[in-house]
């Protein structure tokens with residue numbers, strides 16, 4: 001179903017600090033509209049130029065701004081939904097079904113047509129980028145930044161493989177060799193920004209191995225925040241997995257997958273956002289070539305290795321869709337899954353909304369077949385690579 005025509009602003013309520021909009025409005029269009037009137041979105045995905053408000057709500061809803069303002073669910077007041085039986089309903093946190101059942105529902109419960117969303121006042125920003133020798137130092141620094149008096153708006157990290165590749169491709173403004181980077185952004189009134197700057201000064205005293213890159217570079221990197229996938233230019237194609245991971249497991253996870261990468265003769269590049277005080281979304285990607293069909297299919301085994309490592313360290317796939325259905329029990333507990341399936345069968349008894357997504361793996365992605373199949377692919381990949 002193409003929802004592109006369903007875009008535009010319905011109402012801006014400056015007193016209540018809310019905006020009501022049609023669900024297929026993109027985050028960039030909404031931000032442009034709000035900025036022109038002195039307001040801004042509280043958060044948005046780093047795919048904002050293309051991602052729609054309804055689309056992000058139907059996914060997990062963590063991105064830029066989540067660290068300060070929480071997930072998207074906490075910012076939505078109500079939505080209008082066309083339910084699978086064709087009836088329209090206003091859904092709120094206290095309605096039946098409640099708003100939270102539509103979050104991460106991936107279009108399986110109804111079509112969201114309108115969203116009423118909290119907004120913030122547009123304010124100045126300050127951007128900083130730290131260069132640190134390794135991810136262990138990066139995590140220590142990020143913990144201190146997240147626990148500081150002034151909460152960062154956004155916090156991003158890149159491991160040294162990602163930093164090096166962005167340098168090699170000519171996309172990085174920071175020539176950081178084999179270091180890791182931590183970028184942190186603050187927004188708020190001038191007094192808050194001054195306090196954030198003082199906080200950064202103190203952190204430089206305690207984190208002796210960290211150095212601050214010039215402010216102009218931090219500002220340039222912020223302007224590139226929607227272009228993470230420029231990395232694909234190193235391709236021709238790129239594969240990877242995105243994981244919601246506890247921040248305290250980040251170092252162990254990266255050590256684990258980098259050992260796998262060395263054994264498999266690939267380079268895994270990892271970057272991500274700290275989206276809550278405890279969790280980060282981590283993207284681990286590697287280059288592949290989809291024009292070489294056999295090699296490309298064999299490389300899918302590495303995607304599973306990334307997901308398996310994430311799971312070993314307390315993480316789960318970020319989003320389900322179709323391809324992550326074999327991991328559904330890593331995302332939801334048995335009781336959560338039971339409740340989700342019950343809701344689905346009540347609202348959509350004929351299963352017409354995005355069949356195959358979310359609730360259970362289709363036959364060919366049955367977890368048993370999938371795990372065995374991927375193990376065989378991994379084995380074949382090793383044989384194929386050694387043969388070459």
Ligand SMILES: Cc1cc2nc3c(=O)[nH]c(=O)nc-3n(C[C@H](O)[C@H](O)[C@H](O)COP(=O)(O)OP(=O)(O)OC[C@H]3O[C@@H](n4cnc5c(N)ncnc54)[C@H](O)[C@@H]3O)c2cc1C
Nearest residue numbers: 023045046047051052054055056058059063106107111112
């Ligand atoms: C460069 C890049 C950066 C990204 N950054 C982030 C990020 O920071 N955070 C993040 O969470 N994701 C991110 N993503 C993933 C993705 O872009 C987001 O999840 C995005 O919000 C999806 O929105 P969309 O409008 O493109 O939805 P789609 O991808 O078109 O749809 C997503 C799902 O929601 C359903 N859906 C869409 N609109 C509606 C509606 N109105 N009613 C009911 N169901 C609907 C669809 O059927 C589908 O199942 C990124 C992707 C890229 C390529």
